[in-house]
Amino acid sequence: MSLAGEDTALLPEADAYEQRAFGFWLYLMSDAIIFALLFATYLVMAGNTAGGPAGSDLFSLPHTLGETLLLLTSSLTFGLASVAMDAGRRPQLLAWLAVTFVLGLGFVAMEIREFHGMIIQGAGPDRSGFLSAFFTLVGTHGLHVSAGLVFILVMITQVIAKELSQPVSSRLLRLGLFWHFLDIVWIGIFSAVYLPGIL
Amino acid sequence: MENAEAAAGRKLKSYLTGYGLALVLTAIPFGIAASGFLPRGTALFVIGTAALIQVLVHLRYFLQLRLRSASPERLLATAFAAVLIVIMIGGSLWIMFNLHYRMWV
Numbered sequence: 001m002s003l004a005g006e007d008t009a010l011l012p013e014a015d016a017y018e019q020r021a022f023g024f025w026l027y028l029m030s031d032a033i034i035f036a037l038l039f040a041t042y043l044v045m046a047g048n049t050a051g052g053p054a055g056s057d058l059f060s061l062p063h064t065l066g067e068t069l070l071l072l073t074s075s076l077t078f079g080l081a082s083v084a085m086d087a088g089r090r091p092q093l094l095a096w097l098a099v100t101f102v103l104g105l106g107f108v109a110m111e112i113r114e115f116h117g118m119i120i121q122g123a124g125p126d127r128s129g130f131l132s133a134f135f136t137l138v139g140t141h142g143l144h145v146s147a148g149l150v151f152i153l154v155m156i157t158q159v160i161a162k163e164l165s166q167p168v169s170s171r172l173l174r175l176g177l178f179w180h181f182l183d184i185v186w187i188g189i190f191s192a193v194y195l196p197g198i199l
Numbered sequence: 200m201e202n203a204e205a206a207a208g209r210k211l212k213s214y215l216t217g218y219g220l221a222l223v224l225t226a227i228p229f230g231i232a233a234s235g236f237l238p239r240g241t242a243l244f245v246i247g248t249a250a251l252i253q254v255l256v257h258l259r260y261f262l263q264l265r266l267r268s269a270s271p272e273r274l275l276a277t278a279f280a281a282v283l284i285v286i287m288i289g290g291s292l293w294i295m296f297n298l299h300y301r302m303w304v
Contacts, residue, residue, distance in 0.1 A: 018270075025273055029280035036284040040291035065229055072221055075261055079214030086207050180261040184254055190225075191250035195232040199242055 017170040024174045028181045031144075035185050038137040039192055046196075048129035055130075055197020058123055060114075064194040067110050068186065071145075074103035075183040082176050085169055094159060100179070101152045104145055111142045134193065141189060144182050151175050210263075217260025224253040 046055070081096035115135070118124065125135035155175055158168050228246040231237055237245065258264045264277065 022270070022272060022276075026276055029276050032280050033283055033287070036287050037291075040288045043288070043292055044295045061229065061233055065225075068225055068229075072218070072225065075221075075257070076214055076218040079217075079261060080211070083207055083211045083214070086203070086210065177262060180257060183261070184257045187250050187253050187257070191228060191246050195228055195246050196243060198232050199235065199239055 021173060024177055028177060038140060039188060042133040042137045045129040045133035050128035052128040053123045058118055059194050059197045061198055063114060064190055067107055068190055070103050070107040071183050071186050074100045075180055078176055078179045085172055090164060097152055097156050101149060104149050108142060108146055138189060141185050148179055148182060213260050217256055220256045221253055224249050
């Protein structure tokens, strides 16, 4: 078996970037399977409140809607950033990346506020099986979004420092895949966790 | 140059269409949860269906995964992941709720 680095170095440049995008796609699919297992765990544990608070006592519909709209809109603004990237408009690209970052930061801030509020009222992950599964699933997604925020900051720096070279735009493409993927996981979270909990 | 501009226009339209559809598909389940006029079973079914459609909308309009033009490897990897997800979520729920039923009823 030869080293992956040697393999891609021999390929024409465009193919090498295509391969990296495919490799990243494979990572996203395995990440989707991790999330699927966390979803399965949550759905099995959802009823095990051990006499503690249930979803209907803890979840707020307007709060969840706010988080959903922030993340969904950030997916659109990332799309606008990639359109600006294709057109080679650097200032526009930077502006949309910055907007995406702010929206993502707002999402994480709302989630931290929700977790904090739950923990101080005694509904932390140690309270019941339901809450352990809830914090694991939603927290894992929140960590992914936070990693995405760091990734966005790194790419903003690279776009400023390195112009729009091919490696930079191929990284932006993969960041886009990651960001849109996280929004898909969130659809699962509000549909399987928050809305059934509130019903 | 003309071609690149047309491609950029198509991409922009794709993101805006996806955003519009996603907003509608988000509004429906949240509206149902807020009003609470549907029986629980029906409401869960509608929420699940809207979620499934919204996932497909995001794949098509945001991740630009098209059945015709995406690379076959990528489609295959996605389909394989989807099968694994169905088996693992469906299988876990089946086993655990069956166990619950046998233990407690």
